[in-house]
């Protein structure tokens with residue numbers, strides 16, 4: 001293509017209409033408590049991995065809800081499955097179980 | 112104690128409850144209501160947060176309590192004059208009478224959503240208000256609510272917003288939004304329901320439980336971020352923009368129905384009453400009372416009291432509690448001054 005010296009920037013908006021929540025819905029069906037997160041941030045504040053990386057349970061589930069699966073899975077990789085987030089969660093969410101479910105459900109899709 | 116007349120301006124929950132309590136205390140309240148019925152906004156509501164019990168249940172209870180009280184419907188106050196500690200009242204119906212104390216219970220008005228033009232109320236068909244949704248729940252007669260698949264609720268419409276000169280929080284609309292969100296989800300189980308909030312102010316008894324129920328049992332999706340604008344696409348659906356502030360990313364979404372949670376503003380026409388009784392307004396436009404603690408029921412006018420949402424936005428439990436304490440204040444005033 002001829003380079004005219006112009007380019008188009010991609011929209012920075014999340015277009016929710018195009019977000020496919022099939023996998024998230026599957027995750028939610030297995031772990032209904034996931035919908036009760038109230039974004040208090042305790043899980044992230046206490047996270048062993050979050051001290052050194054951008055791991056954050058809160059953000060992982062939020063990103064999955066907004067169709068940012070790739071970024072979420074990058075964060076999941078940094079989790080050490082220590083389970084500290086379960087100990088603190090204000091809503092009593094079984095965070096560790098959800099992290100394991102994510103690896104299972106979203107990786108199955110990769111195959 | 113000799114018989115005392117007390118003028119109650121406004122026949123909503125605050126006026127009805129104040130009158131009932133005054134009557135219990137052996138006094139003679141007279142309710143003046145400009146509409147042709149008692150009950151104020153309560154009479155237009157279908158169900159109440161946090162438990163979704165019916166509004167009509169509470170209304171009937173209040174009505175039952177006021178059934179022996181003198182009520183003048185379709186009446187406006189045209190003049191109040193204070194002579195030697197007695198208030199001389201004139202009505203639009205040409206009636207005149209005298210009272211020893213006045214309780215202002217003029218309540219509130221819902222914010223006129225047309226003023227937030229960027230939300231397109233009155234321009235786009237599928238943008239409705241909290242009051243209209245409540246009306247739909249009552250009548251199930253509103254063509255705009257047509258099997259919606261994706262529904263949005265916008266919190267803080269006309270509240271916490273310098274652009275409409277209302278910087279206060281209206282207190283009731285967070286709980287109302289979640290209540291209505293659950294109710295509409297109940298009606299359309301396949302719909303996705305989103306609430307766009309800045310803070311969820313679920314402070315009262317049972318409100319936090321309502322929040323949890325909304326998330327857990329109804330899968331209401333709460334997005335932290337205010338809707339900035341609404342437009343209509345070629346199919347007549349609504350396209351909204353907001354920032355997901357927890358993610359730090361702007362988002363767009365197509366909706367079939369958008370419900371605006373209009374907040375509270377001072378009642379229309381209350382200025383005339385204020386002028387007659389020499390009552391000032393506070394920064395939020397509501398009637399100024401005598402302080403935030405022990406003076407909540409009083410004004411600087413001797414013998415002039417207040418109850419309910421005429422001084423600031425209030426929930427129904429707040430309003431009823433305040434009405435009861437105002438009745439006590441009036442009673443004490445009459446014992447010591449008349």
Ligand code: SF4
Nearest residue numbers: 047079080082083085
């Ligand atoms: S289980 Fe993972 S996300 Fe939770 S605290 Fe440990 S490292 Fe962090």
Ligand code: SF4
Nearest residue numbers: 037038040041043089
């Ligand atoms: S601790 Fe629990 S409620 Fe708080 S942000 Fe993390 S998952 Fe959500």
Ligand code: SF4
Nearest residue numbers: 267270280281284285
């Ligand atoms: S109660 Fe909630 S929706 Fe209403 S003004 Fe306050 S914060 Fe906004």
